[in-house]
Amino acid sequence: MSETALRKETADGSAVAEPKTLVEAAYHRLRRDIIEGHLKPGEKLRVEHLKDQYDVGAGTLREALQLLMTDALVVAQGQRGFNVAPISLSDFEDITRTRVLIECEALRQSIQRGTDEWEGAVMAAFHRLSRAEERLDWEVESSREDWEGRNKTFHEVLISACPSRWIRHFQLLLYRQSERYRRLSMNNNPIPRDVHAEHLKLCEASVARDADRACAVLTEHIIRTLDAIRSLPPSVIEPPAKVASVGRGKARNGDAQ
Amino acid sequence: MSETALRKETADGSAVAEPKTLVEAAYHRLRRDIIEGHLKPGEKLRVEHLKDQYDVGAGTLREALQLLMTDALVVAQGQRGFNVAPISLSDFEDITRTRVLIECEALRQSIQRGTDEWEGAVMAAFHRLSRAEERLDWEVESSREDWEGRNKTFHEVLISACPSRWIRHFQLLLYRQSERYRRLSMNNNPIPRDVHAEHLKLCEASVARDADRACAVLTEHIIRTLDAIRSLPPSVIEPPAKVASVGRGKARNGDAQ
DNA sequence: TCAATACGTTTTCTCGAGATTTTTTCTTTG
DNA sequence: CAAAGAAAAAATCTCGAGAAAACGTATTGA
Known part of the structure; x- marks a missing residue:
């Protein structure tokens, strides 16, 4: 796996703040993936899976998700984890x-x-x-x-x-x-x-x-x-309101990434 | 200091969400303290000190602070920690x-x-x-x-x-x-x-x-x-922009603001 | 066949310890 | 006396592991 050249991977020359911390880097990458649709509206955001995908710790990814609530691109309810903000x-x-x-x-x-x-x-x-x-x-x-x-x-x-x-x-x-x-x-x-x-x-x-x-x-x-x-x-614009994870039955869980 | 009755201390019947998690509880308490002025504008928010005062872990308090950035009551810059949003x-x-x-x-x-x-x-x-x-x-x-x-x-x-x-x-x-x-x-x-x-x-x-x-x-x-x-x-409304600590002697504030 | 209940797995939430970075202080020099 | 530089100290950021809760599944009874 990558060892060192991980910290400066963000290639999206962002507007003002350069991502200096891993939290900000994960925040920018997540925001980009949500806006571009790789993370679909309403999709459940499991920290355990995403922390591997983004190569950061669980707590770090958690903080990035909470930071995304500022932009209303991620919603969280009580003790039931995070979801991509739905669209309608x-x-x-x-x-x-x-x-x-x-x-x-x-x-x-x-x-x-x-x-x-x-x-x-x-x-x-x-x-x-x-x-x-x-x-x-x-x-x-x-x-x-x-x-x-x-x-x-x-x-x-x-x-x-x-x-x-x-x-x-x-x-x-x-x-x-x-x-x-x-x-x-x-x-x-x-x-x-x-x-x-x-x-x-x-x-x-x-x-x-x-x-x-x-x-x-x-x-x-x-x-x-x-x-x-x-x-x-x-x-x-109105996908079947799937509430949670892998649809029951064999609905293909086409969560690509 | 409070020991056990920490979970339901928020007495401000908040709008919708009851604080179920420690993060939300700390978030509500911090917000209240900021709005009421117990945490003064511009003041540095040291996680090490506040985690004792609010009886939560460091990571928990950190998440609460990042949640407060949503309300623009707390600002954070890069790797230099959190501050109460200044006023002017x-x-x-x-x-x-x-x-x-x-x-x-x-x-x-x-x-x-x-x-x-x-x-x-x-x-x-x-x-x-x-x-x-x-x-x-x-x-x-x-x-x-x-x-x-x-x-x-x-x-x-x-x-x-x-x-x-x-x-x-x-x-x-x-x-x-x-x-x-x-x-x-x-x-x-x-x-x-x-x-x-x-x-x-x-x-x-x-x-x-x-x-x-x-x-x-x-x-x-x-x-x-x-x-x-x-x-x-x-x-x-414009208190002398004191940064943080026990500023004693020589008030040389060379901040360019 | 349907509904309700109990159990097992998964996920979330929380805490403490280690590596990097920033800030402060002290010493040295022009 | 002022300024630059280096070392020490403090704070921040990050990671992994353990407890609590929720979801899904299987079982049982009518």
């Missing part, structure tokens, strides 16, 4: 509505308080995003990931001038939640809509300091994802 | 502004979706609060606690018909944050304002389904607490 259409509707409220407020504050440097950063991020959109091929994994990263950056830059820490905190939480649903949408219904036009209008309105118009565009932009999810077959 | 006037301004946004949205949704039963519950809670306000004596501890509880209940009932789990989640987070500042305000400047009139207008507007007026009243109601904090001497 109503939950995503709630997330979307709340996200519209939060992101619009963030955008308003950003437009109001943004400096010229902020305008420049918005233009730059939009330009980089446009370039990626031009050569976007939904079949190629790397191309899609590249676009995703630049899309996230663009939206981050847009609200980067928002001075409210709490608004930004809530925005991040909701964005991570919606990431899970968005990936579902992309995997099952890869019909790209014309996001470039939306981004263009959003960029124009923001730089023009037209908060009302920018928020209107952003609202529609966010709600579009909800419509995409609504158009999915219900079986995708 | 600008932070409370941010909390207040965001709280206005969230609580108003919650109230709007509650007014829109509330049933007749909700109206009745609002009236009942207001009545109970009024009774407590009539015989409120700021000198008596029990009277103050009674009023506090009914006040919290009144505001909870007001937004209880809000169907959004995320809005309610954010509301709870911000309320707990502001609790810490409110206690500061009450301990240092016990000048009661005429909250009864505010509550009356809030109740009337809500039951009359006048969302705009209700939100206006609620906004002013929340901002009043900010004004109370603003009127405090700065030394109360």
Whole structure:
């Protein structure tokens, strides 16, 4: 087994905090696996199994799981262990509505308080995003990931001038939640809509300091994802509410990893 | 020190989850001590010392602390341990502004979706609060606690018909944050304002389904607490950023903050 | 055939000890 | 007198093992 080169394995250059401790490393890896769907919604998270898979101690993994409760990606009830947070259409509707409220407020504050440097950063991020959109091929994994990263950056830059820490905190939480649903949408219904036009209008309105118009565009932009999810077959978003572990009988326990 | 009656010591009839595990018990006790100010803002939380004080193991207390990061009452950085979240006037301004946004949205949704039963519950809670306000004596501890509880209940009932789990989640987070500042305000400047009139207008507007007026009243109601904090001497809210230990002699604080 | 109960296995929760890292203090030097 | 460096001390982080609880299964009775 690996002996030494284990501590610095996290390859996802994360946003701000570099994972210095094993707990944080496990936290980042778990969060990634949950958002990407390798750990399915509602799935039971057994510490005994996961500690081998992630090569950490039981207590360490436990702490990482409790840290994931902050993002509401993991739920725990009493003495019955941890589960991946379930998903549902109503939950995503709630997330979307709340996200519209939060992101619009963030955008308003950003437009109001943004400096010229902020305008420049918005233009730059939009330009980089446009370039990626031009050569976007939904079949190629790397191309899609590249676009995703630049899309996230663009939206981050847009609200980067928002001075409210709490608004930004809530925005991040909701964005991570919606990431899970968005990936579902992309995997099952890869019909790209014309996001470039939306981004263009959003960029124009923001730089023009037209908060009302920018928020209107952003609202529609966010709600579009909800419509995409609504158009999915219900079986995708509402899997049979399996409560616990290996389904009784011979239901294949296809927990891959 | 307590020996056995540790499991059920939390006397604050908490919202939903009774502390079944030691981790949750320690979590509730720590949260209470932080909100009440026994653990001061910015104070270092040494696991070795606290594990004796709370009669739990080191790992257990560690997990409780990580659970408290969910409420943003504890902060941790890398490998340098835990600290009580610091406070500042600008932070409370941010909390207040965001709280206005969230609580108003919650109230709007509650007014829109509330049933007749909700109206009745609002009236009942207001009545109970009024009774407590009539015989409120700021000198008596029990009277103050009674009023506090009914006040919290009144505001909870007001937004209880809000169907959004995320809005309610954010509301709870911000309320707990502001609790810490409110206690500061009450301990240092016990000048009661005429909250009864505010509550009356809030109740009337809500039951009359006048969302705009209700939100206006609620906004002013929340901002009043900010004004109370603003009127405090700065030394109360911005204590000298003492790091931790028995700082004796030579107060050379070269921290760049 | 169905329901209720008791047992065995699995999982969770908790505690104490060892390795790394950070902080403090003391000594030495310009 | 101030500053840099090194050693000591404290605290943190991590791991493995033992007790308590929950889940699943099998058995028994109507």
